[in-house]
Amino acid sequence: MTTTKEKWDKLEKEITRGKDVSIINLVDYLVEKAHETHVSDIHIDPRLDDIRVRFRIDGVLQEAFSFPKTIHNEIISRIKVLSKLRTDEHQATQDGRFRHTFPDGKTFVDLRVSIVPTYHGENAVLRLLSDKAEQYTLEMLGFSENDRKKILEAMKKSSGMILATGPTGSGKTTTLYTLIKMLNSPEVSIITIEDPIEYAVSDIEQIQVNAKTGLSFANGLRSILRQDPNIIMVGEIRDSETAGIAVNTALTGHLLLSTLHTNDAATTLPRLLDMGIEEYLVASTVSIAIGQRLVRKICTHCKEKIEITKSMKETLYQLGKKYNDETLYKGKGCDKCNKSGYSGRICINEVLVANDVIREAILRKASAAEIKNLATKQGMTTMLEDGLGKALSGQTTLEEVLRVINE
Numbered sequence: 001m002t003t004t005k006e007k008w009d010k011l012e013k014e015i016t017r018g019k020d021v022s023i024i025n026l027v028d029y030l031v032e033k034a035h036e037t038h039v040s041d042i043h044i045d046p047r048l049d050d051i052r053v054r055f056r057i058d059g060v061l062q063e064a065f066s067f068p069k070t071i072h073n074e075i076i077s078r079i080k081v082l083s084k085l086r087t088d089e090h091q092a093t094q095d096g097r098f099r100h101t102f103p104d105g106k107t108f109v110d111l112r113v114s115i116v117p118t119y120h121g122e123n124a125v126l127r128l129l130s131d132k133a134e135q136y137t138l139e140m141l142g143f144s145e146n147d148r149k150k151i152l153e154a155m156k157k158s159s160g161m162i163l164a165t166g167p168t169g170s171g172k173t174t175t176l177y178t179l180i181k182m183l184n185s186p187e188v189s190i191i192t193i194e195d196p197i198e199y200a201v202s203d204i205e206q207i208q209v210n211a212k213t214g215l216s217f218a219n220g221l222r223s224i225l226r227q228d229p230n231i232i233m234v235g236e237i238r239d240s241e242t243a244g245i246a247v248n249t250a251l252t253g254h255l256l257l258s259t260l261h262t263n264d265a266a267t268t269l270p271r272l273l274d275m276g277i278e279e280y281l282v283a284s285t286v287s288i289a290i291g292q293r294l295v296r297k298i299c300t301h302c303k304e305k306i307e308i309t310k311s312m313k314e315t316l317y318q319l320g321k322k323y324n325d326e327t328l329y330k331g332k333g334c335d336k337c338n339k340s341g342y343s344g345r346i347c348i349n350e351v352l353v354a355n356d357v358i359r360e361a362i363l364r365k366a367s368a369a370e371i372k373n374l375a376t377k378q379g380m381t382t383m384l385e386d387g388l389g390k391a392l393s394g395q396t397t398l399e400e401v402l403r404v405i406n407e
Contacts, residue, residue: 023074031100034128035109046072046121058296058345076122083113091117112196129198136178142347150288150351160287161250165262171294171347172259173198176233183231191227193220194235217242234258243275250285265291265352266372269362283359291383292349293404295396296342302334321388329394346395348387352380
């Protein structure tokens with residue numbers, strides 16, 4: 001069986017010699033190499049004289065390859081064929097997906113494809129869809145024991161909303177799938193509506209949003225209610241209509257899980273008010289709001305202690321964390337982590353419980369800052385505090401926490 005390295009060595013010789021390259025093998029190689037090195041996205045960017053290929057590893061884009069511009073159209077055409085997209089359309093955006101099966105015939109990876117016309121030609125981004133959600137636990141994701149207890153309490157309720165919040169790529173969907181897996185049992189009916197379906201989970205009904213047929217989050221959610229579910233997951237609350245239906249669904253005896261794009265947990269509640277939801281409905285339905293980000297973990301193969309500088313101590317002090325002779329670590333950089341010093345990612349998070357104090361604040365339309373202040377007084381650990389704790393415990397670095405928090 002030809003290995004990924006052998007396949008690349010042959011392709012590299014063909015490209016160097018200017019010979020006709022097998023585009024099929026080249027695209028296969030990119031997917032297999034990306035899967036092998038735990039890449040989340042492949043960016044194929046056309047430039048004036050060449051094609052730049054970048055891999056997103058642990059949330060950070062890294063240059064991987066440069067190919068001759070002469071094979072650009074063939075690469076894009078191959079991706080379109082695999083994704084069942086129009087090969088004769090070059091001036092419109094197209095979205096699709098395909099499954100790549102590895103040479104062993106058993107391993108496969110699903111990819112979501114986005115193609116957009118740019119000044120130098122069509123740009124392609126391929127998202128590798130992982131099925132790892134089946135293996136995760138809240139502890140593995142990085143939730144502290146205290147936060148896990150809060151989430152489990154909310155999951156015991158037969159109604160209400162559990163919302164995961166944060167920017168794109170902050171791990172919200174993985175958190176929700178982990179909760180869905182924990183809730184999944186023969187006694188309950190679970191239905192999801194997503195765009196796209198990122199993980200296939202056995203024994204639950206998953207619906208894909210389809211704009212062409214008019215199946216939106218809002219329309220799908222209305223239909224789901226006629227399917228007699230106990231638990232519903234809505235991939236994302238994007239608009240007022242979806243928000244309104246979601247809130248009413250949670251109010252009428254369903255446990256609803258969803259995501260929302262906000263900076264932190266506290267902003268979630270005013271955001272729902274901005275979407276036109278009445279204060280009493282928000283106060284009545286939201287059980288918890290989970291704010292999260294993903295930080296890179298220090299590579300365990302090259303992890304080493306570092307000397308605490310005066311500026312590091314000052315930074316910790318400014319962030320409200322006293323330095324008490326704890327040890328900080330960093331990754332030196334090795335072959336296992338591609339010289340980056342990091343390998344894998346973990347959540348830094350905050351879990352806001354909508355208790356009586358928070359509900360009263362919602363009813364009087366308190367600001368996000370006031371809600372956050374009240375929540376911390378009630379025992380909420382903020383994302384920053386959680387991140388600093390993980391840096392001081394040697395899971396990540398201080399620089400990484402500050403990079404992600406300040407993005």
